[in-house]
Amino acid sequence: MATEQQDSQLCLATILEDFLKQRNIQVSVGVDSSSLKKADETFGGRDLPVDPSDLRRYEAARWVRNTLGVVGGRDLPADPSEEDFRIALRSGILLCNVLNRVKPGAVPKVVEAPNDPLVNQDGAALSAFQYFENLRNFLVFVEEMGIPTFEVSDFEKGGKSARIVECVLALKSYREWKQSGGSGTWRYILNSKPTTFGIAKQYKRKDSEVPVDAVTNSPSSTPSSEQPLLDQSDSNTKNDGTASSIDAIVRAVFSDMKQEDIPVIVEDMLKSVMVEYERRLATQNELLLMSAGNRDKLGSGDLGRTISGNEETLSDASYGEENVTEIVNNNMEASQDSNVEELENQDYELYAISKEKTEKQQLIIERQQTHTEELKHDLKAVKAGLSLLQMKYQQEFTSLGKHLHGLTYAATGYQRVLEENRKLYNQVQDLKGSIRVYCRVRPFLPGQKSVLTTVDHLEDSTLSIATPSKYGKEGQKTFTFNKVFGPSASQEAVFADTQPLIRSVLDGYNVCIFAYGQTGSGKTFTMMGPNELTDETLGVNYRALSDLFHLSSVRKETFSYNISVQMLEIYNEQVRDLLATNGQTSRLEIRNSTQDGINVPEATLVPVSTTSDVIHLMNIGQKNRAVSATAMNDRSSRSHSCLTVHVQGKDLTSGVTLRGSMHLVDLAGSERIDKSEVTGDRLKEAQHINKSLSALGDVIASLSQKNNHIPYRNSKLTQLLQDALGNQQYSSVTESSHV
Numbered sequence: 001m002a003t004e005q006q007d008s009q010l011c012l013a014t015i016l017e018d019f020l021k022q023r024n025i026q027v028s029v030g031v032d033s034s035s036l037k038k039a040d041e042t043f044g045g046r047d048l049p050v051d052p053s054d055l056r057r058y059e060a061a062r063w064v065r066n067t068l069g070v071v072g073g074r075d076l077p078a079d080p081s082e083e084d085f086r087i088a089l090r091s092g093i094l095l096c097n098v099l100n101r102v103k104p105g106a107v108p109k110v111v112e113a114p115n116d117p118l119v120n121q122d123g124a125a126l127s128a129f130q131y132f133e134n135l136r137n138f139l140v141f142v143e144e145m146g147i148p149t150f151e152v153s154d155f156e157k158g159g160k161s162a163r164i165v166e167c168v169l170a171l172k173s174y175r176e177w178k179q180s181g182g183s184g185t186w187r188y189i190l191n192s193k194p195t196t197f198g199i200a201k202q203y204k205r206k207d208s209e210v211p212v213d214a215v216t217n218s219p220s221s222t223p224s225s226e227q228p229l230l231d232q233s234d235s236n237t238k239n240d241g242t243a244s245s246i247d248a249i250v251r252a253v254f255s256d257m258k259q260e261d262i263p264v265i266v267e268d269m270l271k272s273v274m275v276e277y278e279r280r281l282a283t284q285n286e287l288l289l290m291s292a293g294n295r296d297k298l299g300s301g302d303l304g305r306t307i308s309g310n311e312e313t314l315s316d317a318s319y320g321e322e323n324v325t326e327i328v329n330n331n332m333e334a335s336q337d338s339n340v341e342e343l344e345n346q347d348y349e350l351y352a353i354s355k356e357k358t359e360k361q362q363l364i365i366e367r368q369q370t371h372t373e374e375l376k377h378d379l380k381a382v383k384a385g386l387s388l389l390q391m392k393y394q395q396e397f398t399s400l401g402k403h404l405h406g407l408t409y410a411a412t413g414y415q416r417v418l419e420e421n422r423k424l425y426n427q428v429q430d431l432k433g434s435i436r437v438y439c440r441v442r443p444f445l446p447g448q449k450s451v452l453t454t455v456d457h458l459e460d461s462t463l464s465i466a467t468p469s470k471y472g473k474e475g476q477k478t479f480t481f482n483k484v485f486g487p488s489a490s491q492e493a494v495f496a497d498t499q500p501l502i503r504s505v506l507d508g509y510n511v512c513i514f515a516y517g518q519t520g521s522g523k524t525f526t527m528m529g530p531n532e533l534t535d536e537t538l539g540v541n542y543r544a545l546s547d548l549f550h551l552s553s554v555r556k557e558t559f560s561y562n563i564s565v566q567m568l569e570i571y572n573e574q575v576r577d578l579l580a581t582n583g584q585t586s587r588l589e590i591r592n593s594t595q596d597g598i599n600v601p602e603a604t605l606v607p608v609s610t611t612s613d614v615i616h617l618m619n620i621g622q623k624n625r626a627v628s629a630t631a632m633n634d635r636s637s638r639s640h641s642c643l644t645v646h647v648q649g650k651d652l653t654s655g656v657t658l659r660g661s662m663h664l665v666d667l668a669g670s671e672r673i674d675k676s677e678v679t680g681d682r683l684k685e686a687q688h689i690n691k692s693l694s695a696l697g698d699v700i701a702s703l704s705q706k707n708n709h710i711p712y713r714n715s716k717l718t719q720l721l722q723d724a725l726g727n728q729q730y731s732s733v734t735e736s737s738h739v
């Protein structure tokens with residue numbers, strides 16, 4: 001972990017070095033850390049030299065010796081005095097050889113010293129000219145390289161040997177730059193302040209990295225600061241040292257730059273730092289994950305959040321370059337510590353959660369097993385209960401079947417009883433008489449004198465009329481009817497005796513109800529009612545129809561009825577259709593077939609379902625009926641009108657179809673011709689009317705006498721009513737009269 005931290009601390013410096021290297025910017029901080037270390041070791045137990053120039057000279061001497069080897073650099077002591085240093089180098093041989101090592105072939109011909117050691121002690125055996133040749137070649141070349149030079153006179157006593165030292169160190173710096181792969185423009189930064197060996201910080205670097213303390217500045221430039229770039233004063237405060245070194249590098253770089261270029265360089269630096277930092281952080285997190293053995297827990301989301309959080313911090317433009325190192329280090333340390341601690345906490349939480357989950361699951365499994373056992377027990381109980389219920393249902397079904405059989409038998413019996421009842425009912429009607437004649441006495445109309453009445457006596461079924469004799473002898477005639485209705489009889493009372501016949505229509509019988517009497521006697525009043533109808537004044541027709549539909553609806557569970565209506569008129573012995581929609585009441589033929597119960601098949605047959613349907617048709621028929629005024633009655637009908645209701649009922653149980661019909665006839669007036677004072681066409685109409693009424697009287701008389709021959713064919717009226725006047729037919733005749 002300690003090594004990693006050091007790497008992290010060095011990372012920023014390395015990144016900056018790479019950055020400078022990529023941009024071909026060279027900065028020198030004077031001395032090599034390895035040299036410093038060696039010097040530190042050398043002077044470890046002794047008093048340290050206090051003159052910084054000595055330290056730099058030693059460094060230069062050591063480098064020359066190291067470069068030329070033990071033999072080549074034997075003339076130069078490792079830690080030479082100023083005098084020794086000048087003497088060893090003033091022949092120029094060592095300098096040229098070192099230069100050739102740095103730049104092979106830089107000085108093609110070095111004037112060497114003679115092999116005779118006697119004449120080689122200080123080089124004095126050679127001529128000054130020969131030595132001068134070496135120094136001249138050396139100085140020309142290093143000047144071309146941009147290395148600070150010196151004067152030949154500096155080798156003399158009192159000369160500036162420091163300039164020679166500086167030149168050597170610059171050459172050293174150049175070589176190190178080259179060895180580290182340096183290319184492009186090389187600049188030397190002069191640093192005259194000596195390094196303090198005893199407190200020099202150990203600077204760890206990779207072999208491939210460029211030495212940050214070996215960069216040089218331009219020879220012509222003046223050091224901008226006396227502060228050493230690697231002034232690492234405290235080996236225990238590594239962060240501060242790193243920050244200082246970075247600060248020194250940054251300052252060195254910026255010192256020689258144009259003001260406007262600095263922001264761009266800073267931005268690029270920060271980008272490089274961020275990229276390297278992210279890479280290191282990712283690697284570090286990966287290692288932590290692997291070591292913790294908990295990859296799943298620390299997912300990419302956490303890592304991404306850490307990185308993005310650090311990115312945000314680093315990308316904040318308000319931070320200066322001097323804060324970059326601190327931010328990076330703090331983030332790295334915080335990230336490492338927090339991640340490890342977080343992982344440990346997460347491991348513990350996971351273990352606790354896992355344990356808790358396992359216990360819960362075991363508890364759930366135990367409960368489910370208990371429930372399963374209970375369910376099995378319940379299932380057995382339910383099965384037993386179902387078997388018992390099944391047995392009970394079986395018994396009940398058997399019992400119900402027996403009851404149903406009995407009910408079916410009873411229903412069949414009920415149908416038989418109904419049929420019997422119907423027959424008995426109609427037998428009763430027969431006993432009452434298939435032709436029933438009722439008499440109704442019209443009250444006096446307003447303006448008529450009641451003293452003129454001829455009704456002498458009126459009973460339940462008899463009516464006595466006073467008949468003045470032609471010969472002055474008072475007489476009396478008595479007539480017998482099924483029933484006699486007096487002037488005060490209501491419409492309802494008149495209909496009550498006819499009502500039982502309506503049920504017979506639904507049972508398949510034919511019924512004919514008609515009113516007979518002279519003009520103005522009240523036939524229309526009895527059959528239809530007055531002009532202004534109320535519930536009390538409704539005539540026989542309305543009441544019969546209402547009763548018919550009411551009974552059919554009551555029987556709808558057992559019978560299905562189809563009811564339709566025809567309305568015919570017999571005028572001057574011609575049959576006309578009063579419901580013809582085309583307005584043409586053409587002459588119709590009366591058929592003698594009674595198979596389908598319809599005697600005039602060409603007449604309009606309209607299906608109806610309610611009483612109002614029939615009334616609507618009756619109104620239409622009334623409009624088409626021929627009416628003309630006579631002296632006797634301004635409403636006198638000059639024709640017979642017949643409303644026929646055809647009923648077809650299907651017994652839903654037996655499927656038997658019953659057909660019945662009901663004729664509601666309003667006969668024309670039966671006045672005497674001499675009394676009505678009509679002539680011409682009216683006379684002809686009256687003759688037809690009287691003839692047909694006479695024929696009707698003959699038929700009824702023949703039927704009542706049960707004659708073999710019934711004269712139906714004597715008139716259109718009797719032909720039309722034939723099926724209603726024959727066997728199994730009922731006729732109700734209301735004879736109206738007034739006196």
Ligand SMILES: Nc1ncnc2c1ncn2[C@@H]1O[C@H](COP(=O)(O)OP(=O)(O)OP(=O)(O)O)[C@@H](O)[C@H]1O
Nearest residue numbers: 442518519520521522523524525633635636637669
């Ligand atoms: N029972 C009654 N109570 C009160 N008014 C009646 C009664 N019967 C008939 N009338 C009245 O007597 C007048 C003649 O009656 P109605 O028109 O019914 O005679 P009718 O026999 O039909 O004549 P027609 O043969 O000319 O058609 C009508 O004004 C009618 O309102």
